[in-house]
Amino acid sequence: MSLITLTTDFGTKDHFVGAVKGAIYTELADARIVDITHEISPFNITETAYILKNSYKSFPKGTIHIIGVDSELSKDNKHIAMSLDDHFFVCPDNGLISMIASEINPTKIVEINIHDRIESSFPVLDVFVKVACFIARGGNLTVIGREIYDFKKLVEIQPKVNQAQNQIIGGVLYIDNYGNLITNISKKMFNDIGKGRGFKINASRYSFTKIFTKYNEITGDSAHDSYQYDGSKLAIFNSAGFLEIAIYRSNLKTVGGASTLLGLEYRDPIIIDFFTETKPEYSSLS
Structure with a gap:
């Protein structure tokens, strides 16, 4: 049974959180979903980094963490999947992973490359969910992305x-x-x-x-x-x-x-x- 966490700035008024959960259950009927928080201040990457650093270790090894903050795809904001400290993170490469990865080196990072098969204005729903469920079924990261060896650093955290x-x-x-x-x-x-x-x-x-x-x-x-x-x-x-x-x-x-x-x-x-x-x-x- 797969354990997937959600950390976003979506709030709870709109349909976004429910839609993401529904998409996960459609892919993995036996998934277990835990909301870390949906109350991140909009687009606040450092707040996300702090909350993520202080929450992920409480979960079992193998947990998959979907992070949806400032996640719109662009040339400067790639989407990545990462294996780190026996956990998986599916998130934008906008620096939010800095606080964890400054102390523990990632085992593997890939730049997600399934976007050519999926057109989306809601990447957490359409891309991150598919990647997380693929990982939960035992999929190898290199199947859904090109391996890279660095990630964006958030200088202001230090x-x-x-x-x-x-x-x-x-x-x-x-x-x-x-x-x-x-x-x-x-x-x-x-x-x-x-x-x-x-x-x-x-x-x-x-x-x-x-x-x-x-x-x-x-x-x-x-x-x-x-x-x-x-x-x-x-x-x-x-x-x-x-x-x-x-x-x-x-x-x-x-x-x-x-x-x-x-x-x-x-x-x-x-x-x-x-x-x-x-x-x-x-x-x-x-």
């Missing part, structure tokens, strides 16, 4: 290091459902560059000199009276291992989220300055 000024220059990669700001600065980079020194995180006109390991750590010994900390700003390394600027118990309808309260949006800069030889105020989660 933060920069300014060694001369002892800085990491990153930015907001994703804003989650709570309005929290996920940056592209990983805990590994922070530790590698910081080397135990003191630091200041600069986020717009706000700054942080402490990184928590859990959200409720901000309450200290006042856990029984924690409501007084609602709306407090904090920095944390989230479960995905990325620096996050958050609001404790944020509620977008009342307190507000970090994005609105701090006035920060996608791509806005987050800068870390390292300035002493003392250890930072956080305990690493090993």
